[in-house]
Amino acid sequence: MTESILQDRTGRNTADRVQAGLKRRYAAERRFRIYGLISILTAMGFLAALLTSIAGNGYGAFLQTHVRLDILFSKADLDPGGTGDPAVLRQGDYDALIKDALAHRFPDVTSRADKRKLNGMISASAGFDLAQMVADEPEIVGTTQRIWLPATGDIDVFVKGNVSEKVPETERRIKDVEIGWVKALQSTGDLELKFNTRFFTSGDSRNPEVAGIWGAVVGSLFTLIITLALAFPLGVMAAVYLEEFAPKNRWTDLVEVNINNLAAVPSIVFGLLGLAVFLNFFHLPRSAPLVGGMVLALITLPTIIIASRAALKAVPPSIREAALGVGASRMQTVTHHVLPLAMPGMLTGTIIGMAHALGETAPLLMIGMVAFIVDIPTSPLDPATVLPVQVYLWADSAERAFVERTSAAILVLIAFLICMNLLAIILRKRFERRW
Amino acid sequence: MQLTVLIGVLLLLTWAGFAIGRQRAHAVSGRNSRNLHSLPAYYGYYVMVWCGIPAFLTVLLWLVLESSIITSLVVSALPPDAQSLPPSRLSLLLNDVRNLAAGGATSATASPEVQAAAEHYRSLKATSFAAMAVVCVTLLIAGIAFGRRYIHPQLRARNLVERTIMVFLIAASTIAVLTTIGIVLSLIFEAMRFFRMVSPIEFLFGLEWSPQIAMRADQVASAGSFGAVPIFAGTALISAIAMLVAVPIGLLSAIYMAEYAAPRFRAVAKPVLEILAGIPTVVYGFFAALVVAPFLRDGGHSIGLTISSESALAAGLVMGIMIIPFVSSLSDDVITAVPRSMREGSYGLGATQSETIRRVVLPAALPGIVGSVLLAVSRAIGETMIVVMAAGLTARLTANPFEAVTTVTVQIVTLLVGDQEFDSPKTLAAFALGLVLFIITLGLNVIALRVVQKYREKYD
Numbered sequence: 059m060t061e062s063i064l065q066d067r068t069g070r071n072t073a074d075r076v077q078a079g080l081k082r083r084y085a086a087e088r089r090f091r092i093y094g095l096i097s098i099l100t101a102m103g104f105l106a107a108l109l110t111s112i113a114g115n116g117y118g119a120f121l122q123t124h125v126r127l128d129i130l131f132s133k134a135d136l137d138p139g140g141t142g143d144p145a146v147l148r149q150g151d152y153d154a155l156i157k158d159a160l161a162h163r164f165p166d167v168t169s170r171a172d173k174r175k176l177n178g179m180i181s182a183s184a185g186f187d188l189a190q191m192v193a194d195e196p197e198i199v200g201t202t203q204r205i206w207l208p209a210t211g212d213i214d215v216f217v218k219g220n221v222s223e224k225v226p227e228t229e230r231r232i233k234d235v236e237i238g239w240v241k242a243l244q245s246t247g248d249l250e251l252k253f254n255t256r257f258f259t260s261g262d263s264r265n266p267e268v269a270g271i272w273g274a275v276v277g278s279l280f281t282l283i284i285t286l287a288l289a290f291p292l293g294v295m296a297a298v299y300l301e302e303f304a305p306k307n308r309w310t311d312l313v314e315v316n317i318n319n320l321a322a323v324p325s326i327v328f329g330l331l332g333l334a335v336f337l338n339f340f341h342l343p344r345s346a347p348l349v350g351g352m353v354l355a356l357i358t359l360p361t362i363i364i365a366s367r368a369a370l371k372a373v374p375p376s377i378r379e380a381a382l383g384v385g386a387s388r389m390q391t392v393t394h395h396v397l398p399l400a401m402p403g404m405l406t407g408t409i410i411g412m413a414h415a416l417g418e419t420a421p422l423l424m425i426g427m428v429a430f431i432v433d434i435p436t437s438p439l440d441p442a443t444v445l446p447v448q449v450y451l452w453a454d455s456a457e458r459a460f461v462e463r464t465s466a467a468i469l470v471l472i473a474f475l476i477c478m479n480l481l482a483i484i485l486r487k488r489f490e491r492r493w
Numbered sequence: 494m495q496l497t498v499l500i501g502v503l504l505l506l507t508w509a510g511f512a513i514g515r516q517r518a519h520a521v522s523g524r525n526s527r528n529l530h531s532l533p534a535y536y537g538y539y540v541m542v543w544c545g546i547p548a549f550l551t552v553l554l555w556l557v558l559e560s561s562i563i564t565s566l567v568v569s570a571l572p573p574d575a576q577s578l579p580p581s582r583l584s585l586l587l588n589d590v591r592n593l594a595a596g597g598a599t600s601a602t603a604s605p606e607v608q609a610a611a612e613h614y615r616s617l618k619a620t621s622f623a624a625m626a627v628v629c630v631t632l633l634i635a636g637i638a639f640g641r642r643y644i645h646p647q648l649r650a651r652n653l654v655e656r657t658i659m660v661f662l663i664a665a666s667t668i669a670v671l672t673t674i675g676i677v678l679s680l681i682f683e684a685m686r687f688f689r690m691v692s693p694i695e696f697l698f699g700l701e702w703s704p705q706i707a708m709r710a711d712q713v714a715s716a717g718s719f720g721a722v723p724i725f726a727g728t729a730l731i732s733a734i735a736m737l738v739a740v741p742i743g744l745l746s747a748i749y750m751a752e753y754a755a756p757r758f759r760a761v762a763k764p765v766l767e768i769l770a771g772i773p774t775v776v777y778g779f780f781a782a783l784v785v786a787p788f789l790r791d792g793g794h795s796i797g798l799t800i801s802s803e804s805a806l807a808a809g810l811v812m813g814i815m816i817i818p819f820v821s822s823l824s825d826d827v828i829t830a831v832p833r834s835m836r837e838g839s840y841g842l843g844a845t846q847s848e849t850i851r852r853v854v855l856p857a858a859l860p861g862i863v864g865s866v867l868l869a870v871s872r873a874i875g876e877t878m879i880v881v882m883a884a885g886l887t888a889r890l891t892a893n894p895f896e897a898v899t900t901v902t903v904q905i906v907t908l909l910v911g912d913q914e915f916d917s918p919k920t921l922a923a924f925a926l927g928l929v930l931f932i933i934t935l936g937l938n939v940i941a942l943r944v945v946q947k948y949r950e951k952y953d
Binding site for chain 1: 557560561651655658659661662663665666667668669670672673675676679680682683741742743745746748749750752753762765766768769771772773774775776777778779780782783784814817818821843845846847848850851868871872874875876877878881882902905906909910923924927930931934935938939942
């Protein structure tokens with residue numbers, strides 16, 4: 059009887075049949091495991107490729123090629139009347155000073171085309187620097203100063219070794235004669251890579267060598283402050299109502315479904331909302347951090363509400379019952395006991411929402427925060443741009459030197475994100491309570 | 494600046510209202526708070542409700558209405574020939590007036606009428622601010638006096654204050670609904686204007702997309718055509734490539750993480766995958782345009798394929814990388830939610846671990862996995878920056894992943910960035926595309942939630 063069950067038609071019993079298939083099954087098991095491992099490693103590999111390519115491209119932007127020149131602030135050119143009047147000094151032709159200094163340094167350059175190339179080695183914005191120096195210290199007029207001036211982007215790219223001399227001359231932007239000058243300057247120590255403070259302190263510019271991220275950082279800051287000021291109180295209030303007070307009815311169900319759906323709406327649609335409602339209907343200023351902050355607040359609101367509700371849910375009912383038992387009203391129970399206990403969780407959710415808002419780009423394009431803005435914004439109503447949009451703007455520029463700056467701006471953006479996420483993690487670890 | 498000062502003054506007065514209210518409560522209770530219905534502070538809050546809310550609501554309302562009222566007043570004071578200008582010219586003129594009033598430069602040297610209007614504008618603005626300040630401060634002080642008069646020991650101050658707070662809580666919770674209504678209304682309203690110029694049939698089924706509207710009548714290709722099928726096809730192509738990358742990698746990672754990985758490996762791998770989700774999409778877009786697209790183009794070139802440098806493949810591939818963590822973390826959750834007993838039952842019958850996963854765990858977790866994939870698809874369709882930076886602009890109806898295609902989001906961005914006129918179909922088309930995008934992502938989201946809810950196995 060038992061044998062007839064255990065044996066099949068060929069006379070093998072079950073144990074044999076299992077044995078026969080075992081090798082194949084174990085091989086399948088190993089393969090399956092390896093597929094899983096490979097896919098995780100692939101994902102990690104992508105991340106590593108992304109980060110290394112950006113870091114590799116971007117670290118160079120923290121250094122900038124500078125050229126040292128003996129600039130003669132000639133009294134005859136800048137201040138012919140000898141009055142020392144700041145208005146007269148401001149009118150001076152400072153670019154001519156640089157041209158003179160270069161001509162003095164390389165006296166054998168005579169042809170017009172070569173002269174233009176030679177003058178093109180120094181950033182077009184260097185004249186403003188000299189004007190600023192004179193405005194700060196009028197005494198230097200009439201003297202000769204050794205000054206480090208930023209070189210143009212093309213020279214900078216060459217000095218950092220991103221353009222090879224072996225490429226045929228017609229295919230590179232920097233020509234042999236310019237390379238000769240660079241080498242001559244290098245040999246006397248008049249051309250150096252210096253730390254690029256300007257990148258962190260100035261606004262956007264058409265010239266990559268003087269373009270900085272400070273304007274975008276300030277814009278991001280204003281935008282995030284507005285977002286936080288709107289989204290955090292509204293999110294917490296909505297969460298408190300829905301979690302602690304709301305009766306279970308059609309309306310609250312609708313609100314809940316709504317919040318979940320809003321969390322999945324593409325951010326660009328919020329941008330369209332901002333454009334149609336805030337700009338066209340309420341006539342708020344275009345490109346302003348105020349409007350950007352309002353749009354981002356609507357985007358982060360669902361995240362904050364969902365996180366805050368989770369934090370409120372985690373507070374055990376015994377706390378509420380104890381408070382109610384000693385005579386607190388429901389509102390007092392919530393504001394005095396439940397909210398303080400849930401606050402770390404709410405803050406964690408809010409910081410993560412803010413980190414998302416910091417990286418958000420598409421909705422801000424819709425409300426015009428893509429303008430080319432040189433000035434550093436001073437209030438949330440000034441036109442401004444934000445860090446990720448600055449990345450987008452620079453990424454569009456064809457010049458090689460901007461690739462480097464784009465990557466560096468990304469590094470700064472990622473550094474901010476890492477800080478915010480670390481803060482969230484610390485907050486969670488520090489105040490997490492198990493009941 | 495002035496406004497900041499005013500708000501500061503109002504806040505200070507409100508705080509004074511609180512102090513006065515509490516003081517009054519002390520006084521009427523005969524210095525014995527036991528005689529009071531509520532704690533003394535609640536009487537302070539009660540006065541704050543009376544004085545602060547009306548004043549700040551007035552400020553808000555004033556700021557919202559001020560600009561349109563002043564503008565209409567300025568327009569009505571303009572000379573009649575300026576008033577009869579077409580709306581677009583008039584708005585340019587008003588811009589000049591505003592700039593001049595703010596002390597900025599104007600587009601042209603200002604004519605005397607504009608200067609007079611600017612002067613008028615400035616004086617109206619000053620009057621309006623002064624009026625606002627007076628009205629608000631009066632309201633506030635009246636509120637304090639009013640609230641103070643009502644205070645007596647039997648006043649149920651706490652209940653009144655709590656009821657007011659409740660109104661604010663309810664208002665906050667309706668913001669989400671208002672946002673949805675705002676999105677739907679603004680999209681539908683602008684899309685309706687578009688459909689008055691271009692028929693919906695042409696939009697939804699037309700095969701030709703070239704939204705350029707001629708500036709002059711004799712220009713080549715002057716008539717814009719708004720057939721959105723190539724855009725939808727491009728979106729579908731890029732999303733499909735993204736899902737081909739994300740679903741296998743995400744799902745297998747989730748399975749490995751939930752079933753095989755040692756706790757230490759998991760502790761490293763899970764945060765690393767989450768970093769992928771936290772990187773801003775503009776970074777992915779830059780990566781796609783700078784690294785992946787040239788890499789694919791050169792790689793294709795060396796094996797004899799022509800791959801466009803804005804190929805759908807590059808954008809889709811990078812988008813897939815971005816979506817991996819969405820698939821993996823959601824799937825991980827549903828896989829770990831399958832109870833141990835089911836796995837152990839399967840092991841007890843002699844199944845290997847991978848057989849258990851494929852025959853027992855995955856079928857049990859399938860609804861959740863399908864839901865997470867649908868959510869990932871909706872994310873892929875709505876993703877903007879990667880495709881804006883790495884995909885093309887020309888609408889081409891093709892299934893070849895090596896060619897450049899365009900997507901709904903790319904078109905919305907290109908149509909709306911830069912100068913806009915809100916009466917041209919070119920601008921309004923972006924809203925019609927936005928409406929389609931909203932409906933599709935909403936639909937996917939609703940279906941995903943339904944799938945998860947309806948087919949979820951209950952194990953307890």
